[in-house]
Amino acid sequence: MTANRSLTRRALIATAASAPLAAPAIAQNALKGTKLTILAGNWYVPACNTMLDELAAEVGKDTGMEIRIERFADAELATKTASIIGTGRGADLAVADEFTTFLYASKLNDVTDVADEAGKNYGGWQQAGKDACVVGGRWKSLCIGQAPAAWVYRTDQFKAAGIDKFPDTFADLLKGAKALHAKGTPIGMTLGHAGGDGRSTNYPVLWAFGGKEFDKDGKVTLNSPETLQAIEWYKEIYQYFVPGTTAWLDPDNNQAFLSGKCSATVNVNTIYLSTRTAAATDAAKKEMLGNMDHGLWPRGPAGRFANYNINVWLPFASSANPAGQKHFLRAWYSRAFLPKWTKTGQSYFIPTFAGFDKEDVWPEDPKLKIFRELNKINRLPGYSGPPTPAAAEAVAKFVMVDMFAKACTGQLTPKAAMDWASKEYDQIAKKRRA
Amino acid sequence: MSATVTPVPTRRRGLVWLIDNERSLGYLLVAPVVILMLGLVAYPFCVAVGYALTDRTLADPGVFVGLDNFIDLFDNQIYLQTLRNTVIFTAGSVAMRLVFGVGLALLLNEHFRFRRLIRSAVLLPWIVPTVLGTMAWLWMFNPNFSVLNWMLVHAGLMKDGFNWLTNPDLALFCVTLVNAWRGTPFMAITVLAGLQAIPQDLYDASAIDGANKLQRFRFVTLPLVMPVLLTALVLSIIWTFSDFGIVYGLTKGGPMNATQVLATLSFQQGLAAGNIGEGAAISLTMLPVLLILIIWQLRRIRRSTVA
Helix, strand or coil, rough: HHHCEEEEEEHHHHHHHHHCCCCCHHHHHHHCCCCCEECCCCCCCCHHHHEEEEEEEHHHHHHCCCEEHHHHCCCHHHHHHHHHHCCCCHHHEEEEECCHHHHHHHHHHCCCHHHHHHHHHHEEEEEHHHHHHHHHHHHCEEEEEEEECEEEEEEHHHHHHCCCCCCEEEEHHHHHHHHHHHCCEEEEECCCCCCCCHHHHHHHHHHHHCCEEEECCCCCCCCCHHHHHHHHHHHHHHHEEECCHHHHCCHHHHHHHHHHCCEEEEECCCCHHHHHHHHHCCCHHHHHHHCCEEECEECCCCCEEEEEEEEEEEECCCCCCCHHHHHHHHHHHHCCCCHHHHHCCCCCCCCCCHHHCCCCCCCCCCCHHHHHHHHEEEEECCCCCCCCCCHHHHHHHHHHHHHHHHHHCCCCCCCHHHHHHHHHHHHHHHHCCC | CCCCCCCCCHHHHHHHHHHHHHHHHHHHHHHHHHHHHHHHHHHHHHHHHHCCCCCCCCCCCECCCCCHHHHHCCCCHHHHHHHHHHHHHHHHHHHHHHHHHHHHHHHHHCCCHHHHHHHHHHHHHHCHHHHHHHHHHHHHCCCCHHHHHHHHHHCCCCCCCCCCCCCCCHHHHHHHHHHHHHHHHHHHHHHHHHHHHHCHHHHHHHHHHHCCCCHHHHHHHHHHHHHHHHHHHHHHHHHCCCCHHHHHCCCCCCCCCCCCCCCHHHHHHHHCCHHHHHHHHHHHCCCHHHHHHHHHHHHHHHHHCCC
């Protein structure tokens, strides 16, 4: 891993000078003595954080720009970002979730030129990348990548329940969950107020059955027979879950799987990566690793869908150093850096470029190969409408998660849960349009 | 012999007058506090009121919408559920603090070995940072590895343990309990201070009059400790009503908003969703309750000062 992520100043400058993403000549001298503060979280793959630090150091040396990285926990990072938007002070760039682009568009710099260069360099942007960053035809943020969430499951427990491969349809998944529960090895899907897993687990179910929050024009369409079908499926499968899923926050499904309490759950590759790391010294984890694999989201009546967290670079309009912002972003998207960073993450975050399919960025581990496919089926909340502040607000209020949870736990009937959620969506949409 | 009088510069004369004049000196002395209050309390409060009357988002100044934000709230089921949760959370926590706090104070007022050490140790929940204490409780209630469930199951008392944070009612009880755990030491130490101020003579006199322990508590301790108790009670209500950290750390308002309180909803709406106008309106709905309590408390303090 170390060899992959070694980033030399010479390589960076050589690539920057030859690639379309070469920093404009003016930047080199003009940036000397300027400052650039970057807010970042802590990606779960530590080497990815280290590479960001190294890149900042190299760009700093190269330009004479003083680059400082401030790290925060995820929730704190979001709050800090919001306060910078509100006050217009504090940093120049930030790593953020995709919704921040729509929420803060008027307070972000236009980075369309960098986006176009990066797009040309890597065979064009995928739709998810454009959806996450383009507002009113202009790039107001740049997509770092999406963190695909797959089904991670125990092959030994599935086989013991008579299931040879991960179910390909929702009907089969339900049948499988019932068999696994009977064997004392239940599955689990996050139904709690988990910022990441709450989304990636629940939106795909709605879409697979044909339910949609909004239509193409942004009109609320949640109240539909398709949504009802999705809720009824969820209510049925819930009885075969490991207990406690309505309280699951982001770490809980990882813990449940790693402790052997659940045989399958939806997650990014971190459950697998942490098991693989632990397997080097822990015999039990080594055995678990041999019995782990990943499965695609099953197909529903309307198709196969997924929803992942997307990280973007937010270029604050309040920055006193917009040239420094763009210079750093160009270095990030350079051929010397981005492919290596992607490979280091082992498909933890995958940049949304069509041409990445042909790049040497994919993990060699056969059990991680599936993430390459997952990268193509992501949809953003708000689908089939455009991602909007209304969709972002519904995510922040956990309306979708609670709709399913209310029906699953019997607090409301499936129809009443759908009506409740529809009313919430109507109120959000009305307010956001007003 | 002629005396030479050095004229005092005009500016210095002004300063001397300001200090010599009792009225102006009073204003001068109180000015720093007034400036601090205006800057740190009045200004943010006025800004919040201003935000609540607009449809402002973090990125857009918005337009004046009057009371629309407040009217919309009362038509929103999540808000109404949150309001109910906040009342239960506050009432439950303050009741627990009162019972455990007074009980603890009475115990700590007795003479026993290591009394000072134990009095200090009792303060730990209050001293420990909220996040740290909450993380410890999160592990105890964890849906996968609850140590409480482990004990219950291994003691043969239950087969599977409780769904602490999964069951909506139990989850609300859990966040209330943790808040009470954190606030009880404050109540206990405050009441203890009140207990220690009661002269021993009164207890001796009541004992001579034939009062038993319960009667001594009812007719001597309680009336004399009441002013301190009420102060602690009012402060506890104010702090609990606006508590954020414990709920956010334990459940983030889930499951299904069963533990959502006004402070967490305000954060969720104002910062996470960027809807700062509505977020401000949510937090301002705490104002009437807090204002009544504060005014009542201030009047009580003023009365006791005059007396």
